[in-house]
Amino acid sequence: MEEGKVYVGNLDVAAKRARDILLGKLKLEKVVDWANAFSLWPVHLTTSCCSTEFAATFGPRFDGEQFGALPWVGPRQTNLIVIEGTVTRKMACAVRVTWEQMPHPKYAIAMGACALDGGLFYNSYNVVRPWEVIPIDIYIPGCPPRPESVARAIVELQRKIRGRRVASSWIREGWRPDRDYVAPKEDYCAWQKTSPLLERV
Amino acid sequence: MSGAELVEGPRDYEATLKAARARAESALREAGISFSVEEGKGFVDLVVDVDSIVKAAEALKNAGFTHVVSVTAVDYPKKKSIKVAYHVTSYLDPEIVGGIVGLAVYLPREAPEMPSLSGVWVSAEFMEREVYEFFGVTFKGHPDLRPLLLIPELAEKRPLRKDFVVREESIYEGVPERVRRG
Numbered sequence: 145m146e147e148g149k150v151y152v153g154n155l156d157v158a159a160k161r162a163r164d165i166l167l168g169k170l171k172l173e174k175v176v177d178w179a180n181a182f183s184l185w186p187v188h189l190t191t192s193c194c195s196t197e198f199a200a201t202f203g204p205r206f207d208g209e210q211f212g213a214l215p216w217v218g219p220r221q222t223n224l225i226v227i228e229g230t231v232t233r234k235m236a237c238a239v240r241v242t243w244e245q246m247p248h249p250k251y252a253i254a255m256g257a258c259a260l261d262g263g264l265f266y267n268s269y270n271v272v273r274p275w276e277v278i279p280i281d282i283y284i285p286g287c288p289p290r291p292e293s294v295a296r297a298i299v300e301l302q303r304k305i306r307g308r309r310v311a312s313s314w315i316r317e318g319w320r321p322d323r324d325y326v327a328p329k330e331d332y333c334a335w336q337k338t339s340p341l342l343e344r345v
Numbered sequence: 346m347s348g349a350e351l352v353e354g355p356r357d358y359e360a361t362l363k364a365a366r367a368r369a370e371s372a373l374r375e376a377g378i379s380f381s382v383e384e385g386k387g388f389v390d391l392v393v394d395v396d397s398i399v400k401a402a403e404a405l406k407n408a409g410f411t412h413v414v415s416v417t418a419v420d421y422p423k424k425k426s427i428k429v430a431y432h433v434t435s436y437l438d439p440e441i442v443g444g445i446v447g448l449a450v451y452l453p454r455e456a457p458e459m460p461s462l463s464g465v466w467v468s469a470e471f472m473e474r475e476v477y478e479f480f481g482v483t484f485k486g487h488p489d490l491r492p493l494l495l496i497p498e499l500a501e502k503r504p505l506r507k508d509f510v511v512r513e514e515s516i517y518e519g520v521p522e523r524v525r526r527g
């Protein structure tokens with residue numbers, strides 16, 4: 145950087161110029177992608193029974209932490225949703241709210257047959273497909289998938305992030321260039337608004 | 346509670362069921378409530394009238410059945426009725442621990458309505474909410490009758506009634522009715 149240069153004025157403009165210099169001139173993209181790929185923090189969002197295998201993945205035997213991912217508590221400190229199985233109507237609201245709360249760059253893995261296309265409950269009245277709720281990066285088949293395949297999905301996601309420069313281009317552009325933004329077709333939280341059935345009889 | 350000690354380990358289910366059934370029947374008879382018995386392998390249902398169900402519940406509770414295991418309903422579209430069954434047992438009474446007796450009532454299918462038993466057994470409260478959302482049975486006097494698991498739009502459709510149609514299994518899709526019935 146030029147010596148003695150001080151950025152004064154609008155914080156947004158200053159931040160944008162600093163970002164352009166860091167990512168553009170100094171070629172820090174690779175570093176950003178590398179760092180992002182190895183700091184995946186899946187949020188604790190247990191939607192269904194696949195979560196037992198997910199827990200086993202990060203337990204001592206399969207030790208998912210060695211791949212650079214560790215489940216963490218709040219959505220505002222995490223950047224990965226692993227949808228663990230069936231998503232019911234009410235849970236779809238929670239999934240979407242969690243996704244909106246997470247800071248970008250953020251990713252989603254759909255785990256289990258139920259998250260692919262309903263699985264066992266494909267004709268149930270109360271099940272939604274997670275790809276209608278949030279954009280999914282990796283799908284894991286199985287009912288439930290083995291911990292090895294969860295670890296494999298995390299490795300695949302890292303490869304995707306580093307290979308396609310997902311994280312750095314997301315930070316530079318402000319949106320994700322390599323895929324469309326999934327907006328839910330319906331408002332999954334609409335049931336929380338007043339309905340005659342929700343009032344106490 | 347009688348003087349007998351609580352036995353640990355597996356119990357003879359048939360004997361316990363028999364004891365629990367005898368206890369429940371004598372309790373209802375003492376209270377002067379008329380009932381009929383429906384039984385099958387491993388279960389006993391004592392069917393009473395809607396008007397006397399609260400009295401029957403109180404009689405059962407005083408006889409030692411302090412705990413509701415489940416509240417469930419069965420839809421009979423041809424008989425135009427819905428059967429609501431409360432399965433009651435006891436945790437502490439050594440004679441009847443694990444013996445589950447059903448207290449059942451038949452309701453008309455069009456407007457199923459019955460008094461809530463959550464005043465007698467508190468543990469029935471959430472299960473009555475489930476019966477309400479899945480079958481549309483209204484419990485009068487329930488403290489908080491709202492759908493528990495389903496969203497309200499789904500609960501209005503009464504999904505566990507037999508006339509609620511879900512998409513068919515894929516192996517049957519497109520198969521003619523004649524073949525399907527075998």
Ligand code: SF4
Nearest residue numbers: 194229256257258288
């Ligand atoms: S895929 Fe299987 S294990 Fe996973 S949520 Fe569905 S039913 Fe449960």
